[in-house]
Amino acid sequence: MLIKDEDVAIRAAQAGAGVVRAMYGTSLTRFGKSGGDFATAADIEAEEAILDVLRSTRPQDAVTGEESGRTGASAAERMWLVDPLCGTLNYAVRSMLVAVNVALRTGSTVSAAASADPFADEVFWTDGTRAYVRRDGLDEQIRPSAESALVDLNLDPPYQNAPRFRAARMLADPGFVERFRPRVVSTTLAVAWVAAGRRAAYVTDGDLRDSVHFASGIALCQAAGCVVTGIEGQPLHTGAGGLIVAADQQTHAALLAIIDNQISSAPSEERVGR
Template sequence: MHPMLNIAIRAARKAGNHIAKSLENADKIQSSQKGTNDFVTNVDQEAESMIIEVIKTSYPEHSIIAEESGLLEGKDAEVQWIIDPLDGTTNFVKGLPNFAVSIAVRIKGRTEVACVYDPMLNELFTAQRGSGAQLNNSRIRVNPSKELTGTVLATGFPFRQKQHSESYLKILTGLFSECADFRRTGSAALDLCYVAAGRVDGYFELGLKPWDIAAGELIAREAGAIVTDFSGGTDYMKSGNIVTSSARVVKSMLKHIRENGNEAIIK
């Protein structure tokens, strides 16, 4: 195992266990709004501090991009840890047990290792570039679906960018005319991992942040999925718009996105 993946797993488990334990004392969870329909809790912040501490103990010179702390520059700017301490905060606040810790390491702009940990199910999704993806150390693979018909797709509503809701709903309607059904779980990191594990056949969402995507997209790609932005390119870390599935299903999904999306989201 890559030594940085080992540290990422250690940090994710520590943070995840703290998050799960915090639900036992729900009255001590303090929630506040940091943006439009975007929440943060004291537990997010505590979990993030734990992750940073684990990373800095082993790699004090590495840079870190964290959802709550922002950019923490280190002497070694070529190595970046991208952290989402609690992906699915709204679920967590509501007591819905679908959230995860997401950690990725990018070296010279390329994601090398990733882990996503679901503490409620004790499921650890991991990947190393070029070495495949695993769920609790067992190899996972994307469903090799050849057509959109019969697929179950995951998505997330653009709650941060409601100006795109009309365009998004047109895309959703177009896809729904062909696919079997949709799932909307509330955690982008887990949606990407569920594509990797074959639990859903594809996933699309717009307006995401780098920490929502960084770990899950490597896990999906290493499981054999195609990952693109809405124009079919690979600029999803910058645009925040992502599509993933098997090659043929991605092609069909992109067709609906192009036909129904507006120019502002298809760049």
């Protein structure tokens, strides 16, 4: 019997989460990357566990892994995007704020995705139509809510639209402080939390097309009914890029006004390309 794509995504994310959970708190070898970034032995082993699931269930599909790169046919219609440990720095200093992300891009859309929280033992998942959280083997449909007023900001580079836009400058904006409460989790688990109503919104800069970090979270938010755009309110992956995921139109409009004010107040030479 053929396993559904969403079940493959869940199984793969759970396999990676099991490794992340088991290796937590151990002495981890670090492997340097460019820009001062690094992976740990847990990243490597978690990705291998995920790839084992994908190879056994979807051997014809292509895969892009955070650590292992791309494998499979270059023109493959189906591509799995794998981030085995989102929040490596958190994890390396024994903070449990991490996620394991697995998403399937079919053509130009993500048709199945899962983001696992290894320590809460939760998996947020979507079949491309609706979004759910699985706890103790039971699935519950999730819906966004702006009630918390918590907005997660990604302050990590790259800053694609700097200096005219920096997420960090939102922290000093009176309109932001008056309406929202900032959070900086430094893992895309916070994107899944927007879909689940645990965050009102999430904002980041950057080119996120086919991003192993963001594909799962974006798909969850879209399926849950969030407002999902680029940082200037444009269609996702166009123009200035970046990402705003908001629980509702009012939250999205408020954040867009704050961002627009920041961009508009930048010196004219910094607004080139707007």
